[in-house]
Amino acid sequence: MPGTAHDEYDMTRIGKEQELLRNFQFMSVLAFTTVILSTWETVLYTISYGLINGGLAGLVWMFLVASVGMGMVVLSLAEMASMAPTSGGQYHWASEFAPPRTQKFLSFLTGWLSTLAWQTGIASGSYLTASQIQGLLLLNDATYDFQRWHGTLLIIGIATAAILLNIFLARQLPRVEIVMMVLHCVGFIAIIIPLWVLAPRTPAKTVFTDFRNSGGWPNLGLSVLIGLTGPVYSVIACDCAVHMAEEIKDASRVLPLGMVWSMIISIISGFVMVLTFCFCIGDLESALSSPTGQPYIEVFYNATHSHSGTTVMTVVIACLTFCNTVNNVASSSRQLYAFARDRGLPFSSFLSKVHSTNPGPLLQFQGFSDTHQVQPGRAIPLNSILVCFIVTCLLSLINIGSTVAFNAIVSLGAAALLSSYIISISCILLKRCRGEVLRSRRWSLGRWGGPVNLAAVIFLLLFYFFSFWPLFAETTAATMNWSVAIYGAVVVFAVTYYYAYGRHVYDGPVVLVKRDL
Numbered sequence: 357m358p359g360t361a362h363d364e365y366d367m368t369r370i371g372k373e374q375e376l377l378r379n380f381q382f383m384s385v386l387a388f389t390t391v392i393l394s395t396w397e398t399v400l401y402t403i404s405y406g407l408i409n410g411g412l413a414g415l416v417w418m419f420l421v422a423s424v425g426m427g428m429v430v431l432s433l434a435e436m437a438s439m440a441p442t443s444g445g446q447y448h449w450a451s452e453f454a455p456p457r458t459q460k461f462l463s464f465l466t467g468w469l470s471t472l473a474w475q476t477g478i479a480s481g482s483y484l485t486a487s488q489i490q491g492l493l494l495l496n497d498a499t500y501d502f503q504r505w506h507g508t509l510l511i512i513g514i515a516t517a518a519i520l521l522n523i524f525l526a527r528q529l530p531r532v533e534i535v536m537m538v539l540h541c542v543g544f545i546a547i548i549i550p551l552w553v554l555a556p557r558t559p560a561k562t563v564f565t566d567f568r569n570s571g572g573w574p575n576l577g578l579s580v581l582i583g584l585t586g587p588v589y590s591v592i593a594c595d596c597a598v599h600m601a602e603e604i605k606d607a608s609r610v611l612p613l614g615m616v617w618s619m620i621i622s623i624i625s626g627f628v629m630v631l632t633f634c635f636c637i638g639d640l641e642s643a644l645s646s647p648t649g650q651p652y653i654e655v656f657y658n659a660t661h662s663h664s665g666t667t668v669m670t671v672v673i674a675c676l677t678f679c680n681t682v683n684n685v686a687s688s689s690r691q692l693y694a695f696a697r698d699r700g701l702p703f704s705s706f707l708s709k710v711h712s713t714n715p716g717p718l719l720q721f722q723g724f725s726d727t728h729q730v731q732p733g734r735a736i737p738l739n740s741i742l743v744c745f746i747v748t749c750l751l752s753l754i755n756i757g758s759t760v761a762f763n764a765i766v767s768l769g770a771a772a773l774l775s776s777y778i779i780s781i782s783c784i785l786l787k788r789c790r791g792e793v794l795r796s797r798r799w800s801l802g803r804w805g806g807p808v809n810l811a812a813v814i815f816l817l818l819f820y821f822f823s824f825w826p827l828f829a830e831t832t833a834a835t836m837n838w839s840v841a842i843y844g845a846v847v848v849f850a851v852t853y854y855y856a857y858g859r860h861v862y863d864g865p866v867v868l869v870k871r872d873l
Contacts, residue, residue, distance in 0.1 A: 360606045362798070366441050367602070370448070371868025372697075375710045376690075376735050380604040384530035385614030386621075387537035389597045392683040393618060395626035396544055397676050398590035400652040401484055403633060405586030407644060407651065408827050409579040411568030412558065412634045415587070418580060419630045422587035423623045425815030430594045430619045431801060432781045432812045434612035437598050438797035441607035443694035444865060445598040446470050446780040451864035452795075453783040461854065462779055463864040467695045468850035470595075470776040474688035476769035477593070478515060478744055479751040481681035486510035488674040491648035495670075496663055498647075504756050511752040518681045519745045522689070526736045529686065536679040543672045544625055548632050550669065555636030555659035563634045572829040582825045584818075585770075590626055592770055594619060595777070596683065599690040612799035688744050693737035699861050711738040760834050768839035772846075774820040778813060785809040 359367075359378040367374050380388070399419070406415035436449045447467030454462045486507050493500045525532055569579035597614055601607045604614075637643055638658045646654035652673070656666040696707035712735055754761050787794060788806045801808050824840040831837075854862070 362606055362608050363441075365873070366608055369870050369873040370440060370442055370865060371870060372442065372602075372865075374602065376443075376602045376737075378603055378605045378607075379527075380530050380533075380600060380610075381606075382610050382614055383537075384533045385597050385600070385604055385610055386618050387533035387540075388600065388683055388686075389594070389614055389618035390621055391533065391536045391540055391676075391679050392593055392596040392687065393591065393622045394540075394676060394680045395590045395622035396547075396629035397673055397680070399587075399626050399629045399633065400673060401488070401650060401677075402586040402589045403651050404644060405589075405827065406583040407568075407570075407640060409569065409571045409573070409583030411566050411570070412563050412637070412640070413565050413567045414580040414583050416564060416630055416634060418584045419587040419590070419627060422584060422591055422819070423627070425812070425819065426588070426591040426594060427619060427623065428808050428812035428815055429777055429781070430615055432784070432809050433595055433598065433777070434615045434799060435797060435801050435805065436780065436784055437601065437615065438608050438612045438799035439795040441598075441601040441604070441611050442865070443599050443602045443690045444698065445595050445601075445691065445694075446776040447695060447698075447700070448865045449780040450783050451866040452869055453780070453787055455786070459866055460859065460862065460864045462783070463866070464700055464854050464858055464862055465847070465850055466776050466779045467698075467700045468846070469772045469779075470691055471695055471701070472846050473769040473773035473776065474599075474684070474691045475744065475747050476751070476765060476772075477684045478518070478681060478688055478748045479511065479765070480767075480769060481677060481684045482511040482514040482518070482748060482752070483507070483755070485514045485674055485677045485681060488650065488653075488670060488677065491650040491653050492667055492670050492674070494648045495653060495657070495666060508752045508755045511755065512749050514678060514681060515685075515745055515748040515752070518678070518685045519741060521682050522685045522741055523736065523738065533683075536676075536682075539679065540676060543676050544629070546672055547669055548628065550665065551632050551636040551655075551659050555655070556638045558635050558637060560635075563631070571827050574829070581818075581822055582827070584822055585825070587630075588819045588823070589770060591619070591622060592773060593687075595773070596687040599687045599694065602690075609798045685741065685744060689737050689740040692740040692744065696740065698865050699863075700858070707740050707743060708737070709739050710735050712736075760836075760838065764838035764842055767837070768843045768846075771820060771823045771839060771843050774816055774823060778816045778820065781809055781812050781816070785813060 359374065363378060406418060410418055440448055440452060442448045447463045447470055450466040451459050451463035489510055490502060490507060494502065567576055567580060569576045571579050571582060573579040573582065594615060597611060601611055604611050633655065636659060637655055643651040643654045648654065653666060653670055656669045660666055693708055695701055696704040701707060751765060754765065785806065788809065824837055826835055826837040828835050
């Protein structure tokens with residue numbers, strides 16, 4: 357499907373060839389973003405963060421704080437997406453909007469942080485799906501011996517299925533998104549109605565005023581802020597559709613609209629699920645100590661008193677988490693492809709190669725050629741997709757040796773993503789503060805742009821700071837949040853790589869931008 361005149365203008369302005377086919381429209385973009393956010397599902401499997409630090413009341417109020425904060429972020433990103441709708445996203449915006457002296461370095465660092473975030477995202481989605489499957493096994497068979505290598509095999513199997521769907525159903529991906537969106541909505545109803553009808557009720561006063569500090573922190577306020585991590589996880593990754601920008605028809609208008617409306621839908625459904633869970637949780641300690649490792653499974657069982665009913669409800673969550681993983685692969689591979697196209701990664705010519713799905717895409721996994729010839733059919737960055745799979749498999753092997761190390765790696769994705777938001781939004785905020793002329797855009801914040809950008813950066817700095825904190829004040833090697841160490845190591849590696857080699861080959865996308873258009 358060809359793009360519009362606006363799409364052609366945008367690609368010409370940023371100096372890029374149109375290699376991918378534009379067959380995403382508003383509804384498929386809305387579905388894609390909503391499914392990958394998976395807000396109401398994420399509320400369920402990250403619920404322990406808020407229950408331990410903040411309690412029921414903390415969970416409710418911090419979800420609202422996270423929603424307002426990430427809402428400001430989405431508005432800021434949506435406006436930049438309308439200015440420059442490109443699969444590069446944050447690193448491209450940093451390159452184009454940062455002060456000239458820092459454009460190259462900030463863009464390079466942002467690209468690496470975004471790559472880190474999205475590559476760990478596939479492993480995270482696969483791991484969550486695998487954990488739910490193992491939770492179901494424990495629910496239905498108390499003798500099941502939970503082994504880490506079982507989880508690793510499940511992660512690899514789930515990632516394999518997600519990769520294959522992205523390759524062989526690439527032509528149908530927009531239609532698949534609509535189907536997944538329907539499942540997302542039907543699943544929401546299928547979960548909340550049994551809880552509303554069957555679960556015991558928690559008094560409203562307890563839900564809205566019962567704050568808890570079960571993490572052992574010096575004061576309740578600090579505990580509640582640390583519990584903010586869970587709600588933030590449920591509304592993060594709002595840049596997912598940005599990395600599909602070059603496959604969206606009329607992207608400069610459709611992309612920001614899809615981002616904003618998906619966030620509105622996600623916040624509403626997420627808040628309904630938070631309230632439902634808090635009112636239907638029953639015994640809080642019983643939920644937190646569930647033998648399945650998933651508090652929400654215990655809540656389902658306490659409501660239905662049926663292994664079969666609980667199994668069906670949990671299977672719904674697992675299937676929707678898998679849908680999230682499928683979309684994660686699409687977004688991750690496009691981000692990887694775009695950054696490689698600008699020579700920000702090792703083996704860039706290989707990673708930025710685009711293939712057709714006709715015929716036999718697996719047979720075209722080839723060469724380090726700089727050629728970008730695409731055969732007729734559904735063009736996809738196949739090499740990037742397969743490299744995403746390899747990275748996920750390698751990360752999953754860490755789980756065999758240490759679940760703590762694996763969890764640290766997949767959890768640092770949030771901090772890396774927040775960092776990329778902070779840098780890119782700060783760049784556009786600085787331009788506004790200096791009174792510089794901004795790019796024309798079809799979706800604009802108008803006079804509210806500065807305040808929205810500033811609010812977004814303030815919220816992001818708060819979220820970023822607490823994303824590295826452990827759940828408990830007294831930590832062990834198993835309960836410590838090691839993501840800060842791995843995050844630091846990756847940043848040090850990226851900076852070292854930049855000064856040793858990257859700065860000699862990476863100029864940033866700004867050098868190709870035609871400023872006279």
